[in-house]
Amino acid sequence: MQRDPLATNAALMARRNAAVARGVGQAHEIFVARARNAELWDVEGRRYIDFAGGIAVLNTGHCHPEVIAAVKSQLELYTHTCFQVLAYEPYVELAERLNALAPGDFAKKSLFLSTGAEAIENCIKIARAHTRRAGVIAFTGGYHGRTLLTLGLTGKVAPYKSGFGPFPGEVFHALFPNELHGISVADALVSVETILKNDIEADRVAAFIVEPVQGEGGFYIAPPAFIEGLKKIADRHGILLIADEIQTGAGRTGTWFACEQWTVAPDLIATAKSMAGGFPISGVVGRAEVMDAAAPGGLGGTYAGSPIGCAAALAVLKVFEDEQLLARSRAVGARLIAGLQRIAQAHKAIGDVRGLGAMVAIELFRDGNLARPDAELTKRVVAEAARRGLILLSCGTHGNVIRVLVPLTAPDALLDEGLRILADSFAALQ
Numbered sequence: 001m002q003r004d005p006l007a008t009n010a011a012l013m014a015r016r017n018a019a020v021a022r023g024v025g026q027a028h029e030i031f032v033a034r035a036r037n038a039e040l041w042d043v044e045g046r047r048y049i050d051f052a053g054g055i056a057v058l059n060t061g062h063c064h065p066e067v068i069a070a071v072k073s074q075l076e077l078y079t080h081t082c083f084q085v086l087a088y089e090p091y092v093e094l095a096e097r098l099n100a101l102a103p104g105d106f107a108k109k110s111l112f113l114s115t116g117a118e119a120i121e122n123c124i125k126i127a128r129a130h131t132r133r134a135g136v137i138a139f140t141g142g143y144h145g146r147t148l149l150t151l152g153l154t155g156k157v158a159p160y161k162s163g164f165g166p167f168p169g170e171v172f173h174a175l176f177p178n179e180l181h182g183i184s185v186a187d188a189l190v191s192v193e194t195i196l197k198n199d200i201e202a203d204r205v206a207a208f209i210v211e212p213v214q215g216e217g218g219f220y221i222a223p224p225a226f227i228e229g230l231k232k233i234a235d236r237h238g239i240l241l242i243a244d245e246i247q248t249g250a251g252r253t254g255t256w257f258a259c260e261q262w263t264v265a266p267d268l269i270a271t272a273k274s275m276a277g278g279f280p281i282s283g284v285v286g287r288a289e290v291m292d293a294a295a296p297g298g299l300g301g302t303y304a305g306s307p308i309g310c311a312a313a314l315a316v317l318k319v320f321e322d323e324q325l326l327a328r329s330r331a332v333g334a335r336l337i338a339g340l341q342r343i344a345q346a347h348k349a350i351g352d353v354r355g356l357g358a359m360v361a362i363e364l365f366r367d368g369n370l371a372r373p374d375a376e377l378t379k380r381v382v383a384e385a386a387r388r389g390l391i392l393l394s395c396g397t398h399g400n401v402i403r404v405l406v407p408l409t410a411p412d413a414l415l416d417e418g419l420r421i422l423a424d425s426f427a428a429l430q
């Protein structure tokens with residue numbers, strides 16, 4: 001492939017900075033030329049291993065041939081009718097497939113949208129329509145999107161919420177349990193009850209919204225006892241339970257939805273990101289009578305559930321079956337955890353190695369002191385790894401977590417190569 005000698009990362013960064021709004025962040029000063037499975041190449045021809053997966057979008061890898069083929073054949077048929085004007089079968093088939101995959105011994109229905117934030121907005125609309133209540137309780141450190149309602153639900157001010165308020169009312173934040181940082185399951189459940197005592201009557205609360213594993217918040221896993229306790233409070237007061245599976249879904253945690261590993265079923269599930277392997281589509285799957293609460297015309301959107309997104313999502317589901325990617329997710333997770341634990345043994349800054357399936361992270365502390373989260377070192381490790389050819393993302397309310405969202409289709413040799421680069425990066429910074 002012929003490369004444009006003027007298209008260096010630095011030159012493109014200068015154009016970007018002059019032309020693109022400052023508020024759009026960028027983790028790495030790299031411009032991509034092409035990508036395949038878990039590898040990508042920049043405009044200067046440099047190769048990288050991708051442990052970021054476009055923030056949890058590429059569980060089936062960059063440009064999976066089956067997904068690309070499905071999109072190409074859809075492109076030849078029709079690209080847009082607007083489902084609310086003229087319907088198409090792939091949307092219905094995708095709804096049938098996800099309804100069958102979602103946990104819970106009750107009838108389910110789905111609807112499709114375009115972005116994760118839109119799926120969350122629709123979860124809240126549907127929950128309010130069904131319960132005829134306004135209140136929503138979300139959790140500290142949670143992340144639910146960048147629209148004004150989803151920012152209101154998000155439990156972290158900087159950089160997401162700063163300067164953008166006021167946010168829609170009737171949203172409250174309870175504590176998310178986090179043993180590592182001193183918040184027990186009991187503390188978290190008490191904080192929910194406290195909101196019901198101090199801020200809003202239980203019979204005005206429509207829903208609890210929770211991530212099975214907090215994504216942007218730092219890859220903290222919701223303990224089973226917390227979810228069970230939350231569900232008990234929900235049932236006592238007729239409050240719905242919403243699982244935000246935008247980052248955890250589509251096989252990342254070893255099951256299609258992470259909430260399949262719960263002992264209770266959520267009433268609504270928000271899904272997006274990896275469900276369509278790089279094409280924009282999101283959805284809400286849930287209890288049929290709840291999903292049907294909104295009147296015809298109340299839900300939807302011009303591009304919502306686009307034929308391209310539906311075709312891609314159906315192809316992703318087929319790839320999961322053909323390549324047994326749920327089992328692979330668990331194997332990738334085990335390999336990453338073992339590799340990261342080995343690195344942690346040599347570097348005491350790594351105070352925790354954790355994961356659910358292939359949703360894996362390490363957390364960094366100054367001298368391994370759990371009271372001193374080390375965001376600075378985290379930034380330096382991520383930058384050093386990128387210089388050495390490994391793309392990583394940080395996260396966490398303290399900015400001290402390095403997360404791995406590598407495609408599940410990545411071969412073991414590539415996982416090991418990525419882990420080696422990470423180990424070398426730690427060693428170089430010692």
Ligand code: PMP
Nearest residue numbers: 115116117143144145215246247
């Ligand atoms: N919820 C969670 C848990 C997410 O991780 C994200 C995206 N990082 C969103 C919601 C918002 O999705 P989108 O950026 O597609 O609007």
